[in-house]
Amino acid sequence: MSDPQIARSVADREATDWHVRLGERPVSAETLAAFKAWRATPANAEAYHRVETVWRSMGTLSGDQDIQDITRETLRTSRPAPRRTRSRALVPALAVLVPVVVAAVALSLWLPARGVHETEVGELRIVRLEDGTQVRLDTDTRLKVRFEGDQRRVFLEQGQALFEVAHDAARPFRVVAGETEVTALGTVFDVRRETSGARVTLVQGAVAVTETGVGDARRWRLAPGQQVETARANAAPRAVDPEVATSWSEGRLIFRGAPLSDAIAEVNRYLPEKIVLAPGPDADVSVNGVFETGDREAFVSAVTDLFGLTAEARADGSVRLSRSAGG
Numbered sequence: 001m002s003d004p005q006i007a008r009s010v011a012d013r014e015a016t017d018w019h020v021r022l023g024e025r026p027v028s029a030e031t032l033a034a035f036k037a038w039r040a041t042p043a044n045a046e047a048y049h050r051v052e053t054v055w056r057s058m059g060t061l062s063g064d065q066d067i068q069d070i071t072r073e074t075l076r077t078s079r080p081a082p083r084r085t086r087s088r089a090l091v092p093a094l095a096v097l098v099p100v101v102v103a104a105v106a107l108s109l110w111l112p113a114r115g116v117h118e119t120e121v122g123e124l125r126i127v128r129l130e131d132g133t134q135v136r137l138d139t140d141t142r143l144k145v146r147f148e149g150d151q152r153r154v155f156l157e158q159g160q161a162l163f164e165v166a167h168d169a170a171r172p173f174r175v176v177a178g179e180t181e182v183t184a185l186g187t188v189f190d191v192r193r194e195t196s197g198a199r200v201t202l203v204q205g206a207v208a209v210t211e212t213g214v215g216d217a218r219r220w221r222l223a224p225g226q227q228v229e230t231a232r233a234n235a236a237p238r239a240v241d242p243e244v245a246t247s248w249s250e251g252r253l254i255f256r257g258a259p260l261s262d263a264i265a266e267v268n269r270y271l272p273e274k275i276v277l278a279p280g281p282d283a284d285v286s287v288n289g290v291f292e293t294g295d296r297e298a299f300v301s302a303v304t305d306l307f308g309l310t311a312e313a314r315a316d317g318s319v320r321l322s323r324s325a326g327g
Contacts, residue, residue: 011047014038019051118142119159122270122294124251132166133173136249138192139270139293160192162249165205180230183208189222190246197231201245211235248293255287260303263287264321270294273317280323282307 018035039045117137119125125137129145131152137143141159150170154163156177165173167186175182175191177198182191187205191198200209202222211218211230218235220228226237227245247254255263261283268274270293277283285307291299300311300319312320 011043012050015044015047015051018048116142116144121272124249124293129166131168131171134164136162136164138162138248156191156193156198158193160190160248162188162190162203162246164188179211179213181210181212183210190249194229194231197229197235199227199229201227201240201242203242203246247290251293253291253293255289255291257286257288259283260285260287260307263299263303267291267296267299271296273319275300276314276318276320278320278322282309282321282323 018038021031022035039048117125117127117135119137119139119141121140123137123139127135127137129135130147133152135143135154138160141161142157143159143161144155144157146153146155152168152171152173154173154175156175161175163173163175163184165184165186165188169185173184173186177191177193178196180191180198180200182189182198182200184205184207187207188203189205189207190201190203197211197213200207200222202224204224206224207222209220209222209228209230213230218230220235220237222228222237225239225242227240228235228237241256244254244256253263253266255266258266261277264275264277273296275296287303289302291302296319300321303309303321304311309321309323312322314320
């Protein structure tokens with residue numbers, strides 16, 4: 001006969017894992033079907049109800065994402081004791097274990113908006129934060145969200161994101177990208193994390209941009225249709241076309257007079273297998289057109305036809321573009 005205490009422990013851990021998985025968006029139809037099948041077992045349904053009860057009771061507490069990450073990993077890698085024991089010493093041990101498990105469950109179930117959001121190469125994703133702000137994550141992007149008290153702060157660790165900020169005059173919305181910080185109340189703006197500094201584009205509203213690198217802090221205020229690249233020595237707001245700058249958020253790349261080398265670099269951000277341009281003057285020819293993100297074939301076909309280039313498939317999966325013989 002199986003030990004009912006161990007069976008309950010297993011159900012509780014599985015219930016915690018399900019609660020975490022269902023809180024991470026997006027949730028696939030396959031995941032929902034698997035959850036429904038798991039919860040069909042009465043013991044599992046009871047365990048899930050216990051987890052939800054703990055979650056609701058902890059709604060007034062604050063937490064830290066680092067603790068959440070550690071707790072989730074601990075819960076997922078822990079396993080119940082392999083053997084039964086009838087020792088009376090088990091009773092006080094369980095008395096200590098139960099509140100620890102409950103606390104771990106509570107810490108691991110914070111709102112997804114407090115967590116880490118990321119995309120793989122070629123993936124685009126939309127995330128809605130707990131304040132109603134919508135964030136579009138570009139390819140190969142990672143950000144962390146910290147909402148505490150009157151602070152709304154997002155850390156863009158890599159990649160690019162478009163923010164449609166929910167207005168809240170009492171809680172400014174801040175995006176931190178390395179040594180660059182963008183502050184807004186209710187607006188739409190785009191931030192790309194660069195090797196050094198960041199590129200900030202304002203679509204709607206107003207933002208204040210601060211760079212706190214070496215030397216005195218530098219500050220700019222942007223108007224709609226302006227962009228600033230904070231790593232530049234003499235950085236200043238310049239006029240750009242917001243449609244072009246944010247076209248990636250609709251799964252398109254718009255090029256208007258872009259040097260071929262720059263266009264290839266942009267297309268490559270969405271490709272696991274890159275395009276390589278041979279050295280030469282072709283790097284500076286202007287590219288105009290609209291391309292779907294991740295569609296390497298269409299881009300290569302267009303530029304080879306337009307500029308008389310040859311495309312060579314390479315063993316590593318990349319494609320090399322070079323000037324055709326006699327071209």
